[in-house]
Amino acid sequence: MNDEALLQQGAWALAQRLQRRELRAETLLRACLARIAQREPEVQAFVVLDAAAALARARALDAGAVCGPLHGLPLGVKDLCDTADLPTVYGSPIYAGQRPAADAAVVALCREAGAIVLGKTVTTEFATYQPGPTRNPHAPGHTPGGSSSGSAAAVAAGMLPLALGTQTAASIIRPAAFCGIVGYKPGFGRVPRAGVKSLSESLDTVGGFGRHVADAALLGAVLTGDARLLPGAEPAAPRIGLCPTPDWPLADGDTQAAWAHALARLPARAAACADAALPAGFAELARLQKAIMVHEAARALTHERLHHAGQLSPVLRGLLDEGLAIPGATHAAHQAAAHALRAQVDTLFDVHDVLLAPSTVGCAPAGLLSTGDPQFCRAWTLLGLPCVHLPFARGAGGLPVGLQLVGRRGDDHRLLAWAQWLMQRL
Amino acid sequence: MNDEALLQQGAWALAQRLQRRELRAETLLRACLARIAQREPEVQAFVVLDAAAALARARALDAGAVCGPLHGLPLGVKDLCDTADLPTVYGSPIYAGQRPAADAAVVALCREAGAIVLGKTVTTEFATYQPGPTRNPHAPGHTPGGSSSGSAAAVAAGMLPLALGTQTAASIIRPAAFCGIVGYKPGFGRVPRAGVKSLSESLDTVGGFGRHVADAALLGAVLTGDARLLPGAEPAAPRIGLCPTPDWPLADGDTQAAWAHALARLPARAAACADAALPAGFAELARLQKAIMVHEAARALTHERLHHAGQLSPVLRGLLDEGLAIPGATHAAHQAAAHALRAQVDTLFDVHDVLLAPSTVGCAPAGLLSTGDPQFCRAWTLLGLPCVHLPFARGAGGLPVGLQLVGRRGDDHRLLAWAQWLMQRL
Numbered sequence: 001m002n003d004e005a006l007l008q009q010g011a012w013a014l015a016q017r018l019q020r021r022e023l024r025a026e027t028l029l030r031a032c033l034a035r036i037a038q039r040e041p042e043v044q045a046f047v048v049l050d051a052a053a054a055l056a057r058a059r060a061l062d063a064g065a066v067c068g069p070l071h072g073l074p075l076g077v078k079d080l081c082d083t084a085d086l087p088t089v090y091g092s093p094i095y096a097g098q099r100p101a102a103d104a105a106v107v108a109l110c111r112e113a114g115a116i117v118l119g120k121t122v123t124t125e126f127a128t129y130q131p132g133p134t135r136n137p138h139a140p141g142h143t144p145g146g147s148s149s150g151s152a153a154a155v156a157a158g159m160l161p162l163a164l165g166t167q168t169a170a171s172i173i174r175p176a177a178f179c180g181i182v183g184y185k186p187g188f189g190r191v192p193r194a195g196v197k198s199l200s201e202s203l204d205t206v207g208g209f210g211r212h213v214a215d216a217a218l219l220g221a222v223l224t225g226d227a228r229l230l231p232g233a234e235p236a237a238p239r240i241g242l243c244p245t246p247d248w249p250l251a252d253g254d255t256q257a258a259w260a261h262a263l264a265r266l267p268a269r270a271a272a273c274a275d276a277a278l279p280a281g282f283a284e285l286a287r288l289q290k291a292i293m294v295h296e297a298a299r300a301l302t303h304e305r306l307h308h309a310g311q312l313s314p315v316l317r318g319l320l321d322e323g324l325a326i327p328g329a330t331h332a333a334h335q336a337a338a339h340a341l342r343a344q345v346d347t348l349f350d351v352h353d354v355l356l357a358p359s360t361v362g363c364a365p366a367g368l369l370s371t372g373d374p375q376f377c378r379a380w381t382l383l384g385l386p387c388v389h390l391p392f393a394r395g396a397g398g399l400p401v402g403l404q405l406v407g408r409r410g411d412d413h414r415l416l417a418w419a420q421w422l423m424q425r426l
Numbered sequence: 427m428n429d430e431a432l433l434q435q436g437a438w439a440l441a442q443r444l445q446r447r448e449l450r451a452e453t454l455l456r457a458c459l460a461r462i463a464q465r466e467p468e469v470q471a472f473v474v475l476d477a478a479a480a481l482a483r484a485r486a487l488d489a490g491a492v493c494g495p496l497h498g499l500p501l502g503v504k505d506l507c508d509t510a511d512l513p514t515v516y517g518s519p520i521y522a523g524q525r526p527a528a529d530a531a532v533v534a535l536c537r538e539a540g541a542i543v544l545g546k547t548v549t550t551e552f553a554t555y556q557p558g559p560t561r562n563p564h565a566p567g568h569t570p571g572g573s574s575s576g577s578a579a580a581v582a583a584g585m586l587p588l589a590l591g592t593q594t595a596a597s598i599i600r601p602a603a604f605c606g607i608v609g610y611k612p613g614f615g616r617v618p619r620a621g622v623k624s625l626s627e628s629l630d631t632v633g634g635f636g637r638h639v640a641d642a643a644l645l646g647a648v649l650t651g652d653a654r655l656l657p658g659a660e661p662a663a664p665r666i667g668l669c670p671t672p673d674w675p676l677a678d679g680d681t682q683a684a685w686a687h688a689l690a691r692l693p694a695r696a697a698a699c700a701d702a703a704l705p706a707g708f709a710e711l712a713r714l715q716k717a718i719m720v721h722e723a724a725r726a727l728t729h730e731r732l733h734h735a736g737q738l739s740p741v742l743r744g745l746l747d748e749g750l751a752i753p754g755a756t757h758a759a760h761q762a763a764a765h766a767l768r769a770q771v772d773t774l775f776d777v778h779d780v781l782l783a784p785s786t787v788g789c790a791p792a793g794l795l796s797t798g799d800p801q802f803c804r805a806w807t808l809l810g811l812p813c814v815h816l817p818f819a820r821g822a823g824g825l826p827v828g829l830q831l832v833g834r835r836g837d838d839h840r841l842l843a844w845a846q847w848l849m850q851r852l
Contacts, residue, residue, distance in 0.1 A: 108728035194624035194726040226754030300620040302534035328652030
């Protein structure tokens with residue numbers, strides 16, 4: 001089997017072979033390194049790579065006992081997560097050369113489970129808007145999406161089977177959509193954020209990317225510590241709630257076609273498939289998400305504002321100024337409104353098992369100066385519900401597109417099982 | 427006015443004089459330093475002090491414009507919070523000599539508001555159980571409480587007008603009670619945790635200490651960014667809900683006497699004063715809080731478990747082992763139970779403006795090997811409600827004791843106003 005075919009199997013299939021010792025960690029790592037040598041000069045997914053340390057770790061894993069569910073799987077770590085053995089710069093010149101004292105909890109959990117951290121992947125500036133150099137592996141003139149740009153591009157280019165990302169607005173689902181892979185944003189609060197640079201206290205969520213739903217589920221099981229996320233028996237057909245959302249007029253022809261494709265196939269196969277009755281306030285969620293994010297970002301990044309303002313990009317300075325202009329009492333009212341809407345949206349799951357919604361306006365737009373429109377993800381992030389991007393379609397221009405599946409609070413394991421169910425029927 | 431009398435005014439009164447330039451920051455700082463020279467050898471509240479840097483900052487503040495609401499106020503920072511200019515060791519030998527790249531958001535926010543960081547204060551090991559050297563300023567053979575031991579002791583000893591703390595179980599309210607000062611634990615999610623060593627994703631809350639309610643409110647206004655917290659006009663008399671809680675049998679004679687004192691005075695003065703009808707599940711909250719805390723701690727501290735296990739105290743290793751023994755699915759069920767109980771307890775505030783509850787079993791116990799029983803704080807922390815300790819009484823042995831006032835979600839500003847109201851009537 002050549003390197004590309006090996007990597008196309010995805011992390012879950014590779015994990016089975018690694019666990020049975022039918023595949024050596026070193027063999028898999030060398031396949032990744034070969035693919036990186038081939039693709040990285042164009043894609044530019046990595047901030048830093050440490051092949052030598054990764055090879056030493058792979059050999060140690062091959063020589064020892066099976067370590068955990070990620071045994072021998074190379075992993076990319078979004079450079080918003082601290083690593084004790086690799087520099088960590090958060091996509092900002094302010095942190096050039098920083099070497100944190102400890103691994104972020106998610107990095108340590110993945111290492112404990114046997115993953116091999118191969119490198120740090122490009123993030124936009126503090127996971128906001130100013131992009132890094134990463135290109136879309138399907139079309140180098142197009143954005144890979146952000147802020148988890150490098151992680152999504154590396155997995156999509158077959159350079160890595162798994163990578164970590166974070167989402168505060170759309171930073172997992174959107175790059176997954178633009179790169180044509182599976183992105184999993186866990187439910188809020190399920191994954192520890194210790195050692196991950198904070199942008200927004202009430203929104204930041206750590207998750208990850210894989211080629212297939214099972215891959216993301218494998219990584220998700222380690223991140224959440226909940227073994228129920230591991231791929232298992234096929235679930236009963238779900239009751240699907242359709243949520244084009246009030247932002248549907250933004251959807252372009254490619255997203256509309258993906259939606260039509262799903263609607264042509266799912267109703268006959270699902271236990272039910274009906275429009276979800278979104279509460280009237282749903283249309284406010286995206287605006288609330290943005291206001292909460294910028295206010296919290298302006299406070300979380302106070303040290304940087306005070307001491308390194310000249311090294312913040314103009315777009316980030318503008319965003320922080322927006323946040324500072326929001327009075328604390330207004331922010332508290334925004335939080336109260338979000339709290340009430342969460343309770344209302346939660347009741348939709350009395351009727352629907354999962355909600356189907358657009359992930360993005362369309363395929364990855366041309367250009368590298370923007371990571372695309374986050375609008376379709378803002379509401380779900382503020383609601384704190386688990387989300388999975390399903391990369392089942394191609395747009396008219398040949399670039400990937402898809403839809404996201406949203407699960408009930410606390411139901412990440414069922415969401416992933418149903419995401420797998422949908423992928424097999426789309 | 428001598429140094430002690432100056433400091434007894436409290437941060438709010440001092441802030442008024444500093445803002446009007448009737449008091450120089452350097453004068454106040456020198457009073458703190460004199461008090462520290464006198465008290466610190468016994469109390470041992472500080473991990474590190476930088477008097478020279480603080481004096482330079484005080485002189486710069488005196489020479490410049492008024493900087494913000496904390497202009498010129500010396501501040502102690504719990505050594506769980508990162509500081510770019512002072513070592514940060516989280517109460518653990520693992521981090522000896524660490525110099526973080528940035529200030530924690532709360533430290534930067536306080537500096538932006540004009541505070542002078544005078545030093546780092548003693549925390550227990552990663553804000554858990556293993557105590558530091560700090561002694562209770564009222565009785566050196568007694569614990570000051572923890573985990574924010576140094577912050578509470580420094581304010582109580584008159585060495586500082588304000589200090590930062592954090593609470594995951596009882597780590598603000600309990601040391602405030604044992605040291606006889608006001609402790610304010612904000613509502614969950616209101617204060618950024620960026621740069622504060624994470625113990626429990628769903629429980630950790632940053633707050634602080636002052637001599638009087640107004641002092642804690644001043645600090646709280648900066649921490650939450652909500653100017654409504656600043657002391658203002660006296661509110662209408664509150665409807666008080668009485669919550670001895672199902673743990674009441676643990677309360678000793680001193681807490682019982684404080685409770686009786688409150689019940690003798692409040693009913694005639696409050697708009698209403700009646701037993702709160704706690705939901706049946708309330709008794710489960712303390713157990714849930716402990717299980718959620720240890721499970722999340724075991725995951726947040728994965729790097730330390732993997733690479734520095736020998737430098738963790740036996741008591742912390744035991745706690746992490748307890749956490750690792752809880753399956754992820756069980757943890758998810760605990761979170762779901764807590765979520766449901768939050769919604770139930772929130773409805774109590776339809777009938778009561780504030781809830782009155784015990785802070786501690788009694789006064790600070792003798793000995794420095796334990797920081798005391800956190801039981802009476804566990805439920806409120808898991809509920810995420812804002813809490814203020816009211817230090818209005820003395821136990822039979824002369825040590826401080828009091829009760830805590832709990833506010834509605836999002837109502838930190840009204841809680842603090844009512845805390846002030848109660849203190850004047852107790």
